[in-house]
Amino acid sequence: MPGVSSLDLETLFAPVAGMTKLGLAVSGGPDSLALMLLAAEWAGAEGRPGLVVYSVDHGLRPEAADEVAMVLAEAAKLGLAARALRWDGDKPETGVQAAARKARYGLTAAAMAADGADILLTAHHQGDQAETVLMRLAHGSGIEGLRGMDAMATVEGCRLFRPLLGVDPEDLREVADAAGLVPASDSSNHDRHYERVRWRQTMPLLAELGLDRKRLGAFAARMADADALIGIEADKAWTALVHRGADGDAGLPHAGLAALPRAVAVRLMVRVLRSVGGERKPHALSAVEALCDRLAGRGALKPATLHGCLVQSDGLTVSVRPEGARNARVALTAN
Numbered sequence: 001m002p003g004v005s006s007l008d009l010e011t012l013f014a015p016v017a018g019m020t021k022l023g024l025a026v027s028g029g030p031d032s033l034a035l036m037l038l039a040a041e042w043a044g045a046e047g048r049p050g051l052v053v054y055s056v057d058h059g060l061r062p063e064a065a066d067e068v069a070m071v072l073a074e075a076a077k078l079g080l081a082a083r084a085l086r087w088d089g090d091k092p093e094t095g096v097q098a099a100a101r102k103a104r105y106g107l108t109a110a111a112m113a114a115d116g117a118d119i120l121l122t123a124h125h126q127g128d129q130a131e132t133v134l135m136r137l138a139h140g141s142g143i144e145g146l147r148g149m150d151a152m153a154t155v156e157g158c159r160l161f162r163p164l165l166g167v168d169p170e171d172l173r174e175v176a177d178a179a180g181l182v183p184a185s186d187s188s189n190h191d192r193h194y195e196r197v198r199w200r201q202t203m204p205l206l207a208e209l210g211l212d213r214k215r216l217g218a219f220a221a222r223m224a225d226a227d228a229l230i231g232i233e234a235d236k237a238w239t240a241l242v243h244r245g246a247d248g249d250a251g252l253p254h255a256g257l258a259a260l261p262r263a264v265a266v267r268l269m270v271r272v273l274r275s276v277g278g279e280r281k282p283h284a285l286s287a288v289e290a291l292c293d294r295l296a297g298r299g300a301l302k303p304a305t306l307h308g309c310l311v312q313s314d315g316l317t318v319s320v321r322p323e324g325a326r327n328a329r330v331a332l333t334a335n
Helices: 009-016 030-043 064-077 096-115 126-138 169-178 195-208 213-241 254-258 262-277 285-295
Strands: 021-025 050-057 081-086 119-121 152-155 158-161 250-253 301-306 309-313 317-322
Touching: 009 030, 021 030, 021 096, 030 050, 030 064, 030 169, 050 064, 050 096, 064 081, 081 096, 096 119, 096 158, 126 195, 126 213, 213 254, 213 262, 250 254, 250 262, 254 262, 254 285, 254 317, 262 285, 262 309, 262 317, 285 301
Parallel strands: 021 050, 021 119, 050 081, 119 158
Antiparallel strands: 152 158, 250 317, 301 309, 309 317
């Protein structure tokens, strides 16, 4: 297939080579059409997984139905099974993109379960990764967030594989162009109301300064390596230091926590707070860092609330318990 030769398909799809059936998320844009073409070329060899194409009409744009029909027609030309999915019902007035994302993955996961597909392949590429890193950096994410998107993930209950995270979007457009396909154009991809679009439009200027997609992708990979190491050390610290109580509380030696490298201590405290406080929306990382900085010494810590937990130390033991009565609350900034 013209345009495919520059990409190593065996390496791209190796992580899913042993699976039985793969789903492909294809919207009709150049990236997802290229994914469909590349996956079809790779899966044509004997013993490769079967493919099922899923294309979702979110019911937000009149032209979306025609785009889905185009995807199904192109999939048929490749000999691929394909299903059109539609998000029906009322749409929210705000947070439309987040709601559409949740609906898309929910619909697709249900269809995959019915079809016996093991995992969904998406066309997220090097540009998407770079934008994600920049957005998370601007939002104050730590190393865990700055690793960007993972190649393997579960989103809204849907298991994903992103084989194209290291591929330049221009290469993907060349694949679609070489096959004679005319990709759909989604106007929301140019709407500056969305933060991702604003970062995308800023990328050329950053590239002039040396911060291009490739460099940001390499940065994300290095952050992933660092994140994995911190995670291993935090797991060790959890086993060695954290003691859970019968009432859902937790305790750990103050000196043991203070002796940990700061990044490990912060990761450990995030896990403790999440475990004790429940899966509620966490506070900003900076608040947990501030707490750990105050626990880095050997002195006592007055009661402080964070992430639905009451945290305090007598200088020997750091105790974390579910937040109790209102009169026990003491804001972190007040200590």
